[in-house]
Structures are given as C-alpha cells and as structure tokens.
Amino acid sequence: MPNSDKVLLEISNLNVAYGDAQALWNVSLVVNEGESVTIIGPNGAGKTTLVNALAGIIPARSGQMLLDGRDLTQTPAHRVCGFGVAVVPEGRRLFPSMSVRDNLDIGSYIPSARARRAETIERVYAIFPRLKERARQLAGTLSGGEQQMVAIGRALMACPRLLLLDEPSLGLAPLIVDNIFAVLTEINQAGVSILMVEQNVSKALEFAARGYVLEQGRIVQAGAAETLLRDEHVKQAYLGL
Ligand SMILES: Nc1ncnc2c1ncn2[C@@H]1O[C@H](COP(=O)(O)OP(=O)(O)OP(=O)(O)O)[C@@H](O)[C@H]1O
Numbered sequence: 750m751p752n753s754d755k756v757l758l759e760i761s762n763l764n765v766a767y768g769d770a771q772a773l774w775n776v777s778l779v780v781n782e783g784e785s786v787t788i789i790g791p792n793g794a795g796k797t798t799l800v801n802a803l804a805g806i807i808p809a810r811s812g813q814m815l816l817d818g819r820d821l822t823q824t825p826a827h828r829v830c831g832f833g834v835a836v837v838p839e840g841r842r843l844f845p846s847m848s849v850r851d852n853l854d855i856g857s858y859i860p861s862a863r864a865r866r867a868e869t870i871e872r873v874y875a876i877f878p879r880l881k882e883r884a885r886q887l888a889g890t891l892s893g894g895e896q897q898m899v900a901i902g903r904a905l906m907a908c909p910r911l912l913l914l915d916e917p918s919l920g921l922a923p924l925i926v927d928n929i930f931a932v933l934t935e936i937n938q939a940g941v942s943i944l945m946v947e948q949n950v951s952k953a954l955e956f957a958a959r960g961y962v963l964e965q966g967r968i969v970q971a972g973a974a975e976t977l978l979r980d981e982h983v984k985q986a987y988l989g990l
Pocket residue numbers: 767770772790791792793794795796797798799948
C-alpha cells in the first residue's frame with residue numbers, strides 16, 4: 750500500500766455537539782498521504798458525526814481540522830470538495846429518479862473536476878464496469894451493491910485526495926462487501942487516501958493500515974490494524990471472540 754509520513758488530514762481536539770448533547774469529545778487523528786485508515790465503533794459512537802463534521806455538514810464547537818495544512822474547520826459543505834475531500838455518505842444518498850450517469854456527473858460539479866470529467870468517468874467505468882452498462886438506468890432501480898458503487902463513483906468524480914466513507918458495507922451481502930472492499934483497496938493503491946468509518950470491524954481492519962476505536966464520542970484506542978485485530982478489547986467488543 751502506498752504510504753508516506755506526510756500528513757494529509759490532521760484533526761486536533763475536535764468537539765461537536767447537538768445542542769446540549771455533546772457527540773464528539775477532543776477527537777484527534779491523522780491520515781497520512783496515501784494511507785487507509787478506519788474508525789471503528791458501535792452504534793451511536795459518533796462515527797457519522799465525525800464524517801459530517803469533516804464534510805462541513807455539522808459545525809465544530811472547537812478544535813481544528815487541517816487538510817494538507819489548510820484549515821477546513823469552518824468550511825461549509827459545498828466548499829469542502831474544493832479541499833480535495835469527497836464523501837460517500839451513510840445510506841448513499843443518491844438521486845433515485847436520476848440516471849446513473851447523471852448521479853456520477855453531480856460528483857464533478859467543482860470546476861477543477863468538471864474540466865476532467867470525460868477522463869474521470871472512464872476511470873470510474875473501468876473500476877465499475879457495471880455502472881457503464883447501467884449508465885442510463887435510474888439509480889433508484891439498482892441493487893444495494895450497485896447503488897454503493899454509484900456513491901463511490903460519484904465521490905471519485907470529484908478527483909479527491911481524501912475519500913471519506915461512512916459504513917460502505919451497511920446492508921450489503923457478504924460477497925458484495927468483499928467486492929466493495931477490493932475496489933477500495935484498488936482506489937487506495939492508485940493514490941487516494943481513505944478514511945472509513947465502519948461497524949464491520951473485521952473487514953475494516955483487514956482493509957485499513959491503521960485504525961482508531963471511537964466509543965461514546967471519544968477515541969479510546971489507536972494503532973496498526975493488525976495490532977487492533979489482536980487486541981483483547983477489540984476482540985471481545987467487536988469481533989465476538
Ligand atoms: N441530528 C442529531 N441531533 C441530536 N443528536 C444526534 C443527532 N445525530 C446524532 N445524534 C447523537 O449523537 C451521537 C452520535 O451519533 P452518530 O450518528 O454520529 O453515531 P454513529 O456512530 O454514526 O452511529 P451508527 O453506527 O448508528 O451510524 C448519538 O448519541 C446520537 O443519538
């Protein structure tokens with residue numbers, strides 16, 4: 750896996766709250782250039798909150814988020830893409846009554862990505878040949894796995910440096926999950942850094958180089974994925990061992 754020690758994303762002491770209910774407490778983490786990192790944690794741990802804070806959908810109460818040294822902490826959602834961050838959201842959020850192709854094109858709305866649209870769409874079709882076959886089909890009529898492919902393809906259309914994924918395996922059959930993770934490995938090896946939140950802990954830790962454990966809004970553990978896979982707490986709480 751391509752890797753370096755150059756920091757791409759650095760989150761420091763991030764606090765996020767919904768009114769009086771604080772959801773993230775002093776979360777700090779790093780994703781290096783070219784790295785694949787996963788955040789694992791149970792229901793309600795704050796995984797989606799973290800993704801949405803990074804995506805500019807929920808404001809940070811305090812703390813800092815830097816992408817390649819640029820501060821994106823108070824950046825609204827429609828401008829985060831311009832920082833090189835693309836999101837595959839929880840539940841995929843496609844436009845069901847639009848075609849696959851139109852859903853993909855929406856991903857390249859920023860000028861720098863739009864200029865490369867023709868070349869990027871061919872790359873996306875090379876990764877997901879199924880989407881080329883189904884380009885004119887309405888997204889809402891696709892299977893769950895195909896819809897996840899569209900969601901990932903749409904994010905790639907933005908030519909991101911960092912791909913953020915919120916539970917890409919959710920609701921998909923095991924074989925489809927394997928397929929999605931294989932494709933994400935390919936995308937990572939092509940140089941796109943990946944930060945993924947997952948409840949499918951074994952798959953996520955097999956995929957990623959490093960992981961963080963998020964519980965009740967706090968990072969409680971961090972380390973190499975292979976170390977976390979052998980960790981007693983992780984084994985008992987997440988792997989049913
Ligand atoms: N819009 C909201 N308003 C108020 N509280 C919220 C809101 N969204 C999430 N929360 C709360 O914030 C905490 C973290 O929720 P979040 O959705 O980030 O967890 P998660 O780890 O993504 O869970 P899941 O695995 O179910 O997707 C939970 O206690 C949740 O109830």
